Amino acid sequence: xxxxERWVMVTTLxxxxxxxxxxxxxxxxxxxxxxxxxxxxxxxAERPTASPSVPVITAGPVLASGGDGPLPxxxxxxxxxxxxxxxxxxxxxxxxxxxxARSGQRIFAANADAGIVPxxxxxxxxxxxxxxxxxxxxxxSTRVVQGKTPGSIILVGGGDPTLAGPxxxxxxxxxxxxxxxxxxxxxxxxxxxxxxxxxxxxxxSLYTGSPVAPGWKPSYIPxxxxxPIHALTIDEGKQNPARSQPRVANPPQVAAAAFAKLLxxxxxxxxxxxxxxxxxxxxxxxxxxxxxxVYALVEHALTFSDNDLSEALARQVAVKEGRPASFEGGxxxxxxxxxxxxxxxxxxxxxxxxxxxxxxxxADALAxxxxxxxxPQHPELHAVASxxxxxxxxxxxxxxxxxADSDSKGQVGLVRAKTGTLNNVNTLAGFATTTDGRLxxxxxxxxxxxxxxxxVLDRLAAIVxxx
Numbered sequence: 074x075x076x077x078e079r080w081v082m083v084t085t086l087x088x089x090x091x092x093x094x095x096x097x098x099x100x101x102x103x104x105x106x107x108x109x110x111x112x113x114x115x116x117x118a119e120r121p122t123a124s125p126s127v128p129v130i131t132a133g134p135v136l137a138s139g140g141d142g143p144l145p146x147x148x149x150x151x152x153x154x155x156x157x158x159x160x161x162x163x164x165x166x167x168x169x170x171x172x173x174a175r176s177g178q179r180i181f182a183a184n185a186d187a188g189i190v191p192x193x194x195x196x197x198x199x200x201x202x203x204x205x206x207x208x209x210x211x212x213x214s215t216r217v218v219q220g221k222t223p224g225s226i227i228l229v230g231g232g233d234p235t236l237a238g239p240x241x242x243x244x245x246x247x248x249x250x251x252x253x254x255x256x257x258x259x260x261x262x263x264x265x266x267x268x269x270x271x272x273x274x275x276x277x278s279l280y281t282g283s284p285v286a287p288g289w290k291p292s293y294i295p296x297x298x299x300x301p302i303h304a305l306t307i308d309e310g311k312q313n314p315a316r317s318q319p320r321v322a323n324p325p326q327v328a329a330a331a332f333a334k335l336l337x338x339x340x341x342x343x344x345x346x347x348x349x350x351x352x353x354x355x356x357x358x359x360x361x362x363x364x365x366x367v368y369a370l371v372e373h374a375l376t377f378s379d380n381d382l383s384e385a386l387a388r389q390v391a392v393k394e395g396r397p398a399s400f401e402g403g404x405x406x407x408x409x410x411x412x413x414x415x416x417x418x419x420x421x422x423x424x425x426x427x428x429x430x431x432x433x434x435x436a437d438a439l440a441x442x443x444x445x446x447x448x449p450q451h452p453e454l455h456a457v458a459s460x461x462x463x464x465x466x467x468x469x470x471x472x473x474x475x476x477a478d479s480d481s482k483g484q485v486g487l488v489r490a491k492t493g494t495l496n497n498v499n500t501l502a503g504f505a506t507t508t509d510g511r512l513x514x515x516x517x518x519x520x521x522x523x524x525x526x527x528x529v530l531d532r533l534a535a536i537v538x539x540x
Contacts, residue, residue, distance in 0.1 A: 142510030144173055145540035147180060153536045154181050160529045164497070164521035168436035171537055174444045174504070174512040179437075186419060188433030190520035192493030193378045193469075194500045195427030195434065197442050197457065198420060200371040202410040203386040204454050206393045209368035213389065215250060215305070217259045218356035223268060226259065226359060227352045228275045228332050230305025230325060232389055232398075233364040234381040235373075238307035238331050241314040247365035247373060252307055252328070253335050258360035260339035270342040274350025275329035279304035280388050282399030288429030294320050299380040299428060302388070304398070307331060309381040325349070368456035375460030375491055376468035380426035387425025400424055414451075416441055427493060439502045439516035447504060447514070461503050464488040464534070478528050481535040488534045490515075497522050501530040505538040513537060 150171070158167055168189045171181040179185070191198075213233035220227050235249040243249055263271065284301035285294070293299050297318025300310025306324040308314040321327045326347070333343040364370065367386070374382040387403035394409055396402035404422045411417050419435030446457035462468030464476040465485030469492040476485050490503025502516040517533045519526050 142507060144178075144180060144511055145507050145509070145513075145537075150536070150540045151181055153540075154533060155183070157529065157533050157536060158183055160526075160532075162522060162524065162526045162529050163519045164523055164526070166519060166521040168518045169516070169533065170436040170440040171513055171515045172440045172444055174447055174514050177441065177444060180513060182437065185437040186435045188419065188421060188435055189500070189518040190430060190495065190498045191427055191432055191434040191439065191518065192495040192498045192500050193380075193427040194439055194491050194493040194502045194516070194518070195422060195425070195429075195432050196375055196378065196383045197439060197446070197491050197502060198411070198422060198434065199383050199387050199390075199407060199425040200375060200457050200460070201414070201442055201446055201454055202390050202407040203367055204371055204456060205414060205451075206390045206406070206410045207367050207386075209366060209371075209453055209456060211367045211389075212363035212365070213370075213385070214361050214363050215252075215255060216358055217255060217360040218352050218358050220272070220274060220350065220356075221353070223266065224270060225272045225274065226263070227350050227356070228273065228305065228329050229352050230275070230277045230279060230303065230328070231364075232279055232304045232385050232392075234300070234306045234309045234385045235364060235370070236307050236328070236362070238314060238328070239335055241308050245373075247369035250362035250364050252332055252362075255360050255362045256332055256335035257339055258362075260336055260341045262359040263341055269340065270344075271336070272344045273329060273333050273336075273347050275305055275325050275332075275347065276350055276352045277303050277305040277325040278351060279392065280398045282397065282401065286384075286400045286424035286429050288423050288431035290428075290430075293428055299384065299426065300324055302381075302384045302400075304388075305329070306381075309379075371456045372460035375457065376462055378469050378492065380428055383426040384424065411442075414445060416445060428495070430495065434518075436502075436516040436518050439500075439518070440514045443502055443504065443514040443516070447512070458489065458504065461489045461491050464490070464531070475527060476531045476535070478531065481528070481531040484535040484538040487538045490534060492527075493518075494527070499526040499530055501527075501534060503534070505534060507538065507540050 168187050169183040170185045214231040215233055215236055216229045218227050237243055237249045237251045239253055300320040303324045305328050307328045310320045310324045312319050312321055329347050333347055336343050387407055388398045391398045391402040391406040394406035396406040403425055408417055419438030421433040423429040423431040446454040462470035464470045476482055488505045490501050493500030498520045499522050500518040504514055506512055515537050517530050
């Protein structure tokens, strides 16, 4: 069913692309292009839907292709970008880089190597590492195993924050695993053993350390920006799955209580006492549900700037790399993976989402990571490209405010980029195709903005796309 849904979306995008061509958008299919990147991970108009293993031809909604066209004229581009970078809205701390995606050659640079607070463009770092370390098709499992006695069971968190609780109504891609499905499978296994009453424990020990990162503001959790990070969570720690706030204080306990109620509906009575427990190694499995594959989680995390999911991916990298699954261990593991990929200079992180004000990333490092994610030599990373919002169409660039001014709205659909926003911080990093068909990557970063600098960042990206 999932494959069929992806192809329905691909067909829809093909129609969108055709409509754009009719209205005059120039498109050329060549080897190294936004279209080529998405032959292995397409990008639909409203949500990412394709596996890196599904070959397609379309580039996405109104995304013109790029390839072997000439590099933009440096002098002209530099003049236009330098003028835009002088906008007072950007403040006094700005970094900017434009790279040729194929060769990595700098086309433009200003304060390129300075460490700047990246905000949510940190998610580019996290998701590249997750795809490289875990692999695109890995899934996160939530399990129920046998306890010490036949009448005891343990709910074991595998670090999937998208696990849907009993009141969730999943309407977006990717479809999450369901706690109700897990309860049904567990009840069936218990009844087969003749067990109709159990004591329930829960194991969230996969993650360690503080559930709150260094550099997080105290308001982040109450305001609904993120939940405390635990290995057992339903609905990303939201009390109401349809709303970002409030977040629950103890996600594992809430998940276990919800699971107990679901077991009751399936005919398994659960004792009132539900407490933390440690699952024995090799304990018999009674039920399991799996998250969507990592490539789909990456696409969702980038399109919707999902903080909870990004933090989970960083912890999963730590687990895979043999580090403690903590904020510190996750940061160390992510950097170790990037070192294997040849990109570490200019990156200092304390979390996986970009909420931490301690993070520092240079514009050059960010632009190079984007180029790496789109490289033909790294097809396993292409979900980073397909997950980035499309200007004026999807995710954090499709909210009606972005690429809406006269100096940027003409490039709607021609830029795919990750946004970053914190107090006094605005960043934007992604891909664009020049008018001559050359694919370039860019990073524009400012961390001392007096107010919102988003319109200026959109203008900068539009200048690149028009070059």
